[in-house]
Amino acid sequence: xxxxxxxxxxxxxxxxxxxxxxxxxxxxxxxxxxxxxxxxxxxxxxxxxxxxxxxxxxxxxxxxxxxxxxxxxxxxxxxxxxxxxxxxxxxxxxxxxxxxxxxxxxxxxxxxxxxxxxxxxxxxx
Amino acid sequence: xxxxxxxxxxxxxxxxxxxxxxxxxxxxxxxxxxxxxxxxxxxxxxxxxxxxxxxxxxxxxxxxxxxxxxxxxxxxxxxxxxxxxxxxxxxxxxxxxxxxxxxxxxxxxxxxxxxxxxxxxxxxx
DNA sequence: TAGGTTCTCCTACGACTGTAGGAGAAAGGC
DNA sequence: GCCTTTCTCCTACAGTCGTAGGAGAACCTA
Numbered sequence: 001x002x003x004x005x006x007x008x009x010x011x012x013x014x015x016x017x018x019x020x021x022x023x024x025x026x027x028x029x030x031x032x033x034x035x036x037x038x039x040x041x042x043x044x045x046x047x048x049x050x051x052x053x054x055x056x057x058x059x060x061x062x063x064x065x066x067x068x069x070x071x072x073x074x075x076x077x078x079x080x081x082x083x084x085x086x087x088x089x090x091x092x093x094x095x096x097x098x099x100x101x102x103x104x105x106x107x108x109x110x111x112x113x114x115x116x117x118x119x120x121x122x123x124x125x
Numbered sequence: 126x127x128x129x130x131x132x133x134x135x136x137x138x139x140x141x142x143x144x145x146x147x148x149x150x151x152x153x154x155x156x157x158x159x160x161x162x163x164x165x166x167x168x169x170x171x172x173x174x175x176x177x178x179x180x181x182x183x184x185x186x187x188x189x190x191x192x193x194x195x196x197x198x199x200x201x202x203x204x205x206x207x208x209x210x211x212x213x214x215x216x217x218x219x220x221x222x223x224x225x226x227x228x229x230x231x232x233x234x235x236x237x238x239x240x241x242x243x244x245x246x247x248x249x250x
Numbered sequence: 251t252a253g254g255t256t257c258t259c260c261t262a263c264g265a266c267t268g269t270a271g272g273a274g275a276a277a278g279g280c
Numbered sequence: 281g282c283c284t285t286t287c288t289c290c291t292a293c294a295g296t297c298g299t300a301g302g303a304g305a306a307c308c309t310a
Contacts, residue, residue: 007267011213025287042269044288049267064276064287075224081213082224084133085206093230097222097239099200099207105218108243114222115236132297150257167299169258174297189257189306257306267296276287 003080004053022069128205129178147194
């Protein structure tokens with residue numbers, strides 16, 4: 001279970017952790033968008049589950065509150081998530097890119113940067 | 126519920142439907158990769174659920190078998206899927222692209238094609 | 251028309267998710 | 281030391297998902 005599958009909420013909570021580093025339950029909860037923010041104990045429960053999956057660990061206590069820190073790296077988790085969902089789409093990235101372009105979320109600069117790193121990769125191989 | 130969230134298996138089954146158009150349960154099941162292919166009734170159950178979500182509908186019968194066809198378009202579903210995906214990547218397309226490149230799922234040809242259509246779009250505006 | 255084959259429909263079930271309340275321990279303020 | 285606030289830990293529950301078996305209807309074939 002090197003890279004467990006994370007659910008949406010688990011991922012959101014991990015995001016909050018990656019962003020600011022080791023945090024308490026309260027800090028994480030308050031960092032979530034106020035709109036539809038889950039209850040304190042909900043965040044706590046999810047953290048416990050993440051702990052069981054070895055995605056986070058407790059490092060220390062401040063007052064009586066445990067501090068959690070990520071064990072899994074953000075890029076590893078993103079990769080896992082992407083692979084999972086891409087598998088569903090037959091592994092074809094092209095339609096994704098098309099959608100990104102159509103919705104204007106992909107700029108020419110992004111593309112060029114991508115192009116450059118792809119070139120660099122090609123040379124190495 | 127214009128665009129319901131589809132689960133992984135639901136999406137796989139939709140893929141099979143989009144690929145070949147209206148099909149029977151059996152056809153869909155046999156179109157799924159033999160490796161880990163779900164039982165006939167599993168596919169059937171998922172189709173029923175998709176029907177309840179208005180993602181597919183029954184069009185006719187051939188023999189005693191119902192024929193299902195997609196109601197949701199592939200691009201609409203991909204769009205929805207992409208939004209979810211982007212949420213995980215903090216709404217930024219760049220890291221998404223980077224991951225695609227790193228895992229070799231995005232070729233230079235893909236990039237160039239994207240580049241071209243992006244250019245075309247720019248001109249229009 | 252009898253018998254095998256193929257489908258449908260119903261039902262179930264365990265795992266995973268999102269959600270959160272309640273009891274009680276611990277810490278902090280005065 | 282007592283009271284209030286804050287946390288932890290436990291428990292629960294309904295919804296979704298993947299999974300599929302069983303009963304029986306419908307169909308085809310000889």
